[in-house]
Amino acid sequence: MKLIKHLIAVAILILTSAGCLYAADTPQISLVNTLATGDKKGTEIISIQASQYKAAVSNSEKGIIDIYSIALPEIPELIHRIQLNLAVDEKINSVAFHPQYNYVIAVIQAASPTGTGRLEIYNATTGLKLNTLSTGVGPDAVVIDPIGSYALIPNEAEEFVLDRRGNSYSTADGSLTLATLDKDPSKIKVTQIKLTDLTGTAGFVRANYKRFLERGIDWNNDGEITKEPQDINGNGKIDEAKVVVGSFRGQTIKVKEKDGELFLFPLTDNKPDLLEPEYVAFSNDGSKAWVVLQENNGVITIDTKTATITTVFGLGITTHVADINDNDAIEFDTTLTALREPDGIALTKDGKYLITADEGDSDPKASKVRYGPAAGGRTISVFDAATGDLLGDTGNQIDSSVHGAGFYPESRSDNKGSEPEMMVALTIDNINYAVAGLERANGVALISLVDPKQPTVIGIVAIDKTAEAGAIAPEGIAHFYDAKTKRHYIYTANEKNGSISIFRIDAN
Numbered sequence: 001m002k003l004i005k006h007l008i009a010v011a012i013l014i015l016t017s018a019g020c021l022y023a024a025d026t027p028q029i030s031l032v033n034t035l036a037t038g039d040k041k042g043t044e045i046i047s048i049q050a051s052q053y054k055a056a057v058s059n060s061e062k063g064i065i066d067i068y069s070i071a072l073p074e075i076p077e078l079i080h081r082i083q084l085n086l087a088v089d090e091k092i093n094s095v096a097f098h099p100q101y102n103y104v105i106a107v108i109q110a111a112s113p114t115g116t117g118r119l120e121i122y123n124a125t126t127g128l129k130l131n132t133l134s135t136g137v138g139p140d141a142v143v144i145d146p147i148g149s150y151a152l153i154p155n156e157a158e159e160f161v162l163d164r165r166g167n168s169y170s171t172a173d174g175s176l177t178l179a180t181l182d183k184d185p186s187k188i189k190v191t192q193i194k195l196t197d198l199t200g201t202a203g204f205v206r207a208n209y210k211r212f213l214e215r216g217i218d219w220n221n222d223g224e225i226t227k228e229p230q231d232i233n234g235n236g237k238i239d240e241a242k243v244v245v246g247s248f249r250g251q252t253i254k255v256k257e258k259d260g261e262l263f264l265f266p267l268t269d270n271k272p273d274l275l276e277p278e279y280v281a282f283s284n285d286g287s288k289a290w291v292v293l294q295e296n297n298g299v300i301t302i303d304t305k306t307a308t309i310t311t312v313f314g315l316g317i318t319t320h321v322a323d324i325n326d327n328d329a330i331e332f333d334t335t336l337t338a339l340r341e342p343d344g345i346a347l348t349k350d351g352k353y354l355i356t357a358d359e360g361d362s363d364p365k366a367s368k369v370r371y372g373p374a375a376g377g378r379t380i381s382v383f384d385a386a387t388g389d390l391l392g393d394t395g396n397q398i399d400s401s402v403h404g405a406g407f408y409p410e411s412r413s414d415n416k417g418s419e420p421e422m423m424v425a426l427t428i429d430n431i432n433y434a435v436a437g438l439e440r441a442n443g444v445a446l447i448s449l450v451d452p453k454q455p456t457v458i459g460i461v462a463i464d465k466t467a468e469a470g471a472i473a474p475e476g477i478a479h480f481y482d483a484k485t486k487r488h489y490i491y492t493a494n495e496k497n498g499s500i501s502i503f504r505i506d507a508n
Helices: 002-011 397-405
Strands: 028-036 043-049 054-059 064-069 077-083 091-097 103-109 116-123 129-137 150-155 160-163 168-171 175-180 189-194 212-216 243-248 251-255 262-266 277-282 288-293 298-303 308-314 317-322 334-339 344-347 353-357 380-384 390-393 420-428 431-438 443-448 456-462 474-482 487-494 499-506
Touching (some): 043 499, 054 487, 129 150, 129 189, 150 277, 150 288, 243 262, 277 344, 288 344, 344 420, 397 431, 397 443, 420 474, 431 474, 443 474
Parallel strands (some): 043 091, 043 474
Antiparallel strands (some): 043 054, 043 487, 091 103, 103 116, 116 129, 160 168, 277 288, 288 298, 298 308, 317 334, 353 380, 420 431
16 A cells, blocks of 8 residues: 555655655655865765764865764764875775774775775774775775675776876776675785676677776876866967877877866776776675676676676666756757766665666767767666666656756756766665765755656755855765664765765655
8 A cells, every 4th residue: 555655646746846856645855954074175975883873974185084973863973083194195085884893994095096005994983093904906985785794895996007108008907805894803804806808798888989088197297187278299389189198008099288187098898907896785695796887887796705706787878868058058858878877886675676876977978979878877777686687767857856956057968967976775664765966966866766667756955056066066975764763864975065964854
């Protein structure tokens, strides 16, 4: 009966004057607080230890981890700041709170673009460093399974390096690091998992799609990378024509001087040096993990007991209407054909469905695509967790709902729209839902999965409707169920303005 009521409710979805989508008898999401951390930016990842009502928040700019009490879920209280004392150009990329034990795991990117990273374990109360272990190159995230047996680190290795002697570029192999956890952090062990050539896998990016990776290169060797126009060829002016800056795998690399030191490298195949693992979803018992390869448009499955890759599947293409013109006339009347290229991935609580937040991360922009699909589905997609089969996606619901709520980022229309970034899964009355952070729209979306073949946006909330596109930029996202009040909360770590936002989901 409850399922029938929910289906009816979704069918009569309406838009309120407050700008939030809701239907009678369905959950409603609202913003209840935004907390300034005291840092101007860099508040990137949030991880919650529900059993002790605590949260860990990483700041990539300051190289710190803040520990908060969420005993009052709507008013987090800072109780401890852990200084990581990183070397120059090192960076914390992610943090995870162990679900049971009193420690957090941080992943640190090396100062060198091709240097091996590391994971560091800290006592969450004292800030004492308890262990350090090696990862692969460019560890981008750390995710712990629900029961706390394993942590998996996707090593993205996304940086390109210029060999000035041969005027050629290279990039390290993407990889995974599997950590076997223990109550005693000194007993934690890691296993490095190499990736294999996945070229030709159905649903992955293909050479004929003509996709490019935008990467920063310190061309003038001044220790910084700028987006401002640069005299790349040294002739004293900013040329309109492209300038040759070397080669990658035998292909000539040409750049526009107006783009500064942001160069485009062709995504020609899916060999290990062009595989960029991004994020992780674990099975409920920790025996299996799914890792999304964002730029490659695919997913690999890991058996944690054997530390091996078991299956691979591509995420394919989505087609729906979209606004792809940055002309202040918001019209969802152009057919967008796009690779999903998800950033976030999550498993529904019943273990049946994988859901992805299809942000996009390759070039060119939608209006410039001539040879293949654009980048980023601008969707939430649902896949069968057992088979990898696509069940459905949200089409244009996210962008159109954000527009209806009054805060669509028109300046991003040609470049991935609202940008669903990271996501979490939850259940209310045994019905699956997902919440996605919208990086460029500065808000969140609540999605009903009552019918996994037709995921439906039922709530859209802005952190600040007046903010410019991406000025707040919710990056990390976490779900917390308060057993005391029986309420669901969503927390976002807002990278561009150094804040944390708290949303409450009220179920009728």
